Amino acid sequence: MISPLSAALTLTLLLGSAPSASATTTRDPVASDVVTPVSAGKNVGPATAVSGRVYLAGRDPEGLAAYAAGVSDPDSNNYGHYLSATQALQRFGPTTQQADRVTGWLTSNDLHVTARTQNYVTFEGPASAVDTAFAVKLKSYTRQGNTYRSAGETPSVPAPMAYDILAVTGLDNTPRRAAPSTPGSTLPANPSAVDSAPAPVITDTVLPTDAKPEPVFRNSGPLSDYYGENVATTLPAVDGAKVPYAVRGYNGRQLRSAYGATPGMTGAGVKIAVITAYASPTLLPDLSQYTARNGDAAYRPDQVRQVTPAAYTNLDICDPGGQFGEQTLDTEAVHAIAPAADLTVVSSASCHSEDFYDSIATVVDHHLADIVSNSWYAVDPVTPAQPTTVDNLLQLGAVQGIGFYSASGDNGDLGDFRLDGTHTGEVDFPARDPWVTAVGGTTLAIGAGDHYLWETGWGSHSTALSADGLTWASPPGDFINGTGGGAVPGTPQPAYQRGIVPDALSHPDGSATPVRVSPDIAAVGDPTTGFITGDTQLFPDGTAQYNEHRIGGTSLAAPVIAGIQALAQQLTGKPLGFANPLIYQKYRSLLFRDPNGNPLGINRNPAVVRVDFSNSFDASQGLVTTLRTANLDTSLTTTPGYDTTTGVGTPTAAYLASFART
Numbered sequence: 001m002i003s004p005l006s007a008a009l010t011l012t013l014l015l016g017s018a019p020s021a022s023a024t025t026t027r028d029p030v031a032s033d034v035v036t037p038v039s040a041g042k043n044v045g046p047a048t049a050v051s052g053r054v055y056l057a058g059r060d061p062e063g064l065a066a067y068a069a070g071v072s073d074p075d076s077n078n079y080g081h082y083l084s085a086t087q088a089l090q091r092f093g094p095t096t097q098q099a100d101r102v103t104g105w106l107t108s109n110d111l112h113v114t115a116r117t118q119n120y121v122t123f124e125g126p127a128s129a130v131d132t133a134f135a136v137k138l139k140s141y142t143r144q145g146n147t148y149r150s151a152g153e154t155p156s157v158p159a160p161m162a163y164d165i166l167a168v169t170g171l172d173n174t175p176r177r178a179a180p181s182t183p184g185s186t187l188p189a190n191p192s193a194v195d196s197a198p199a200p201v202i203t204d205t206v207l208p209t210d211a212k213p214e215p216v217f218r219n220s221g222p223l224s225d226y227y228g229e230n231v232a233t234t235l236p237a238v239d240g241a242k243v244p245y246a247v248r249g250y251n252g253r254q255l256r257s258a259y260g261a262t263p264g265m266t267g268a269g270v271k272i273a274v275i276t277a278y279a280s281p282t283l284l285p286d287l288s289q290y291t292a293r294n295g296d297a298a299y300r301p302d303q304v305r306q307v308t309p310a311a312y313t314n315l316d317i318c319d320p321g322g323q324f325g326e327q328t329l330d331t332e333a334v335h336a337i338a339p340a341a342d343l344t345v346v347s348s349a350s351c352h353s354e355d356f357y358d359s360i361a362t363v364v365d366h367h368l369a370d371i372v373s374n375s376w377y378a379v380d381p382v383t384p385a386q387p388t389t390v391d392n393l394l395q396l397g398a399v400q401g402i403g404f405y406s407a408s409g410d411n412g413d414l415g416d417f418r419l420d421g422t423h424t425g426e427v428d429f430p431a432r433d434p435w436v437t438a439v440g441g442t443t444l445a446i447g448a449g450d451h452y453l454w455e456t457g458w459g460s461h462s463t464a465l466s467a468d469g470l471t472w473a474s475p476p477g478d479f480i481n482g483t484g485g486g487a488v489p490g491t492p493q494p495a496y497q498r499g500i501v502p503d504a505l506s507h508p509d510g511s512a513t514p515v516r517v518s519p520d521i522a523a524v525g526d527p528t529t530g531f532i533t534g535d536t537q538l539f540p541d542g543t544a545q546y547n548e549h550r551i552g553g554t555s556l557a558a559p560v561i562a563g564i565q566a567l568a569q570q571l572t573g574k575p576l577g578f579a580n581p582l583i584y585q586k587y588r589s590l591l592f593r594d595p596n597g598n599p600l601g602i603n604r605n606p607a608v609v610r611v612d613f614s615n616s617f618d619a620s621q622g623l624v625t626t627l628r629t630a631n632l633d634t635s636l637t638t639t640p641g642y643d644t645t646t647g648v649g650t651p652t653a654a655y656l657a658s659f660a661r662t
Contacts, residue, residue: 052170056094211320249532249550252336260653267338337563401575407554409484412634441525457645459633527552592649
């Protein structure tokens with residue numbers, strides 16, 4: 001996030017150049033992976049080995065933020081004047097001298113430097129040396145039955161080093177996972193040349209893992225081929241009307257029609273990257289089989305590239321096979337919308353957040369794409385180091401014309417229902433970052449002839465059919481999932497949201513200073529009006545077979561928007577870069593649909609009937625029939641204008657046409 005600048009950046013802005021090491025003994029706090037200093041616990045023994053990273057601040061961070069803002073703002077004279085990856089590095093990236101100073105400082109504190117990359121220096125050494133270097137006392141503590149280490153104080157560094165250091169990680173070894181459930185480690189270390197990035201590993205195959213694919217999931221019937229086609233006439237009515245069975249899963253043709261794509265819009269010449277964890281060994285054959293079965297354009301030779309790590313890690317806690325379906329969904333959804341775009345699938349080394357951030361660095365350091373789709377989010381509490389380091393990478397991407405599109409989350413506002421009845425929440429990271437285009441989810445109705453009917457914010461409740469089949473047990477039932485969104489306390493409102501986001505949303509709890517609000521834009525996300533996808537899954541007999549099923553989530557919405565942006569880039573003939581300023585400008589021009597909070601009228605929320613196999617595979621163990629009611633997100637609501645479920649709204653044919661060159 002663009003939070004208050006870290007001490008390292010603040011010092012840079014004040015001094016402009018690194019002070020002499022002997023100039024002062026003052027220490028400055030540094031962003032780290034210590035969320036809350038541990039007040040209780042045993043001190044970690046001096047012989048305990050600690051490994052970590054020191055991220056390099058780079059040169060002219062204030063200039064980087066200003067340049068990124070200028071090239072992204074349609075009203076700026078610098079709009080679209082992007083730099084190459086090499087130019088961005090030479091102008092704003094870390095220098096060899098910074099890496100040398102950090103290396104020397106670490107070594108002087110009895111820490112061994114193990115590698116240097118373009119973005120950080122890795123180190124290892126005894127806990128006592130870490131304590132001295134960062135003025136902390138490492139302690140052990142217990143979390144969910146496991147013992148981890150963290151610090152009893154906020155880490156700091158000597159003021160002269162704060163100029164060079166952006167953040168430090170490794171002081172707290174609590175797992176920081178990203179979901180669903182990356183590559184300093186995926187690129188060879190290059191100690192002698194911090195100013196040039198080694199080439200990523202780009203292969204036509206994937207490195208093997210021992211993971212089995214995820215268990216098979218099949219949709220039972222009855223199903224509808226389009227919204228409202230097959231009505232559940234024998235089941236109880238809802239709000240006085242019978243409701244349809246859930247769709248089989250929309251295909252690319254239906255989604256392209258709903259969002260205004262015409263036959264000539266293909267994404268030709270546009271490069272898109274998809275970042276996921278691990279790498280499905282059946283990705284390429286699954287993609288080919290899917291296009292043949294669902295009418296999408298066949299892939300050209302070399303249209304899909306895979307960037308893979310040198311080694312995968314954390315296989316025991318990340319469920320690699322569970323990641324494969326996400327990777328396939330993201331790629332199939334992008335291709336369904338932008339069938340001619342070139343795709344690069346970047347595989348993170350594990351589900352740990354830092355590995356995903358390494359994947360972002362790979363895309364940025366080598367400019368692998370102009371558009372990046374991220375269908376993952378940080379599961380565990382976000383550390384101060386995470387937004388600090390990610391912000392830097394996103395700005396380096398923005399100056400090159402790279403735009404990042406992130407899923408806003410599938411759990412509403414992530415709120416906690418407390419015993420006193422209050423409801424608090426937070427917003428997923430990295431979608432909450434102001435340098436990311438956060439993509440929310442909708443419930444989408446596409447009728448006969450691929451005709452767009454309506455959309456509303458995705459927020460699903462579920463209730464079962466009563467035992468006698470005459471009523472729904474407790475309509476609308478319990479909240480099960482919905483698009484993420486809401487205010488981001490502590491993150492100042494970005495300029496592009498001023499005058500558009502209502503004060504009631506940008507001033508949570510009556511705060512004086514407006515803050516960032518998520519999401520920015522939206523597309524189909526509700527699994528009951530989702531997308532049909534196909535991938536290799538594990539069947540009950542132990543075999544791995546290709547299978548198709550309906551899926552959703554903002555994991556779908558993000559690649560759909562990435563695909564639409566590829567169509568827009570094709571039409572305009574140049575990269576869109578960080579697109580939020582442009583998106584909000586086009587919102588003012590009424591180029592988005594405003595999803596309706598009451599698409600079927602007052603006091604009648606949309607609903608569908610969903611019939612599922614009890615064992616997720618066949619009817620041998622029975623069926624489960626539920627009513628899925630839409631437009632009932634947590635504290636988030638769909639209202640006229642900007643809202644916390646759909647942002648500025650969903651794309652239209654007019655939105656795409658506005659990019660056409662004249």
